[in-house]
Amino acid sequence: MPSSSRNTALLWIVASGFFMQTLDTTIVNTALPSMASALGENPLDMLPVVVAYSLTMAMLTPASGWLADRFGTRRIYFLAILLFVIGSVLCAASQSLPELVLARVVQGIGGSMLLPIGRLAVLRSVTGEQYIAALAMVSVAGQVGPLIGPVLGGWISQTMAWNWIFLINIPIGLLGMAAVRRFLTDDALEQPPPFDFVGCGLLSLCMAAFSLALDVPGNGHQALLSGGLFGIALLAALCYIPHARRRQNPLFSLALFGQRNFSVGLVGNLLCRIGSGAVPFLLPLLMQLQLGYSPLHSGLMLLPAAIGGILSKRWVVPLVKHFGYNRFLLVNTVLVGTSIASFGLISPGWPLALEIAQIGLFGCCNSMQFAAMNSVTLKGLGARDAGSGNSLFSMVQILAIGLGVIIGGGVVNLLSASAGEAAVAYRWAFIVVGLFTLASGVIFRALEAERQVAAAR
Structure with missing residues (x-):
């Protein structure tokens, strides 16, 4: 296939992945009350559905670039879409709030790699003169998702079962995986730089503990739990400093x-x-x-x-x-x-x-x-x-x-x-x-x- 045609296909693949991610981020919010009613929960207790997804993405985003270097953008981008689709299926099949939260974690694992690896694939394939225009095209997909997400989420939850807000990801994801297999190339590095697993673990622990501490009510024994989580977050952040000083290639x-x-x-x-x-x-x-x-x-x-x-x-x-x-x-x-x-x-x-x-x-x-x-x-x-x-x-x-x-x-x-x-x-x-x-x-x-x-x- 000519290079220009392959690059055009690549841009559509990356734009579709970005659209799927931003659509899912915004479509859920307007459907939360309907989801809460179906699951027998208070709407305000649905907060972990949003937090689990965003926190998982935040913790795993730093590893996406190394994974692409180690295994190639084609394999990892395919895996990212696959995990996102599997997470969507699990979300749609959830019968309780804990099940839905765990499914959102799976979705977040896939979502954490969609945009960073998509950008990396574009960077490696598109020439410098066309790079800005390529990123502009991808960013349009990110703007369309928030534009239609709230309306689509409201319409689906009002006229259909809430499960469909996750099921609509499946056909987009299947087409995306087929396109990745067809148009992306293997570009793994022979000797990728070592990844700072310890540093990533410390910062992930810091973010998770800090977020959970804020979510714990501040009364009685729960106040002690909240204080303990804040302490863990602070300790993890402090431990990262000497670790980063000693390591030749720290995470940050x-x-x-x-x-x-x-x-x-x-x-x-x-x-x-x-x-x-x-x-x-x-x-x-x-x-x-x-x-x-x-x-x-x-x-x-x-x-x-x-x-x-x-x-x-x-x-x-x-x-x-x-x-x-x-x-x-x-x-x-x-x-x-x-x-x-x-x-x-x-x-x-x-x-x-x-x-x-x-x-x-x-x-x-x-x-x-x-x-x-x-x-x-x-x-x-x-x-x-x-x-x-x-x-x-x-x-x-x-x-x-x-x-x-x-x-x-x-x-x-x-x-x-x-x-x-x-x-x-x-x-x-x-x-x-x-x-x-x-x-x-x-x-x-x-x-x-x-x-x-x-x-x-």
Whole structure:
């Protein structure tokens, strides 16, 4: 097959995998109340369904590049789709919440490799002049998933059984696996660099323990358990430091954190994305459980955020060029955090037009925030640190989604039990996660000042 035709097929394969991953991430949120009803659970107790998937992806993402080097992108990408499909089948067949959570872990294992290995396959196959256009095509698939995911999830859960939100992955996955066998080539390295299994284990333990600690109610013996988990997370992080100093090729070099903009951007991203990650989880629950919206109605209400996000992409470069990263991130962070907190005002009788405007404003500002944060965090990395820094950055991005769901859902659970009024609980949940995003604005003030600002990616 001609090289151009093979590259075109490769781009469609990678774009389809990215679409499948982003679709699954967004389609579940609007269906959670229906899933809870079918499984006999409280909708707020469905939080582990989201967290298990995102946490598994965060822990395993760093290993994806090494696996591709060791066994080849063709084999590992095929395995990633296969595991994602198997996880989808197991999700659809689940009869209880624990079964569904375990199935989501299997899905997360496959999902953790889809985008990183897809990007690597494109990098190895597409020439430099065409690389930017190739990644742009793949990114479009990532934008389409969130655009139709909430609506499709709402429609399926309202008109069909909730299981179908996972079963629709099967035909896409089967076509993807057939295409991988047909068009991808074996490109395993003869002597891949050794992988830092110990470092990956320590950081995975840190993330898992920290996430579980936040999810444990802080009372009685459970408070001791939560404190113990926080201690384990801290110990694992501290143990990684001497390990990284001793090892010649650690998972993430400590030199990365000596680059000011990378360190500041990493922390700022984590805090900012906690608020942004909580919104897709909390808003459908608020709409369906408090406002009485149908699943389809709540899915349609999230469309302004996706449309606003796509439209605002073109504004980022000129705004950053004119104002600089520091000023742009300071102002835009305030807009994102305030828009998140404003969702707490939504209640029965709230004007529909105002609700749509709030969601649209959040989508616009949040999209520009992501683009600017990504660029300012990664653009200063040299060729030696680019791969490692990008991997760590991707891991933090995914982790923040899970933390946002844990914190937002935890506030609703805690205040619903103590105050006895769910409306107040949702109001404070949006305020709390909005404050996390606002706090990232303080972090971004520590960015190095620039006279000449590079264009945002």
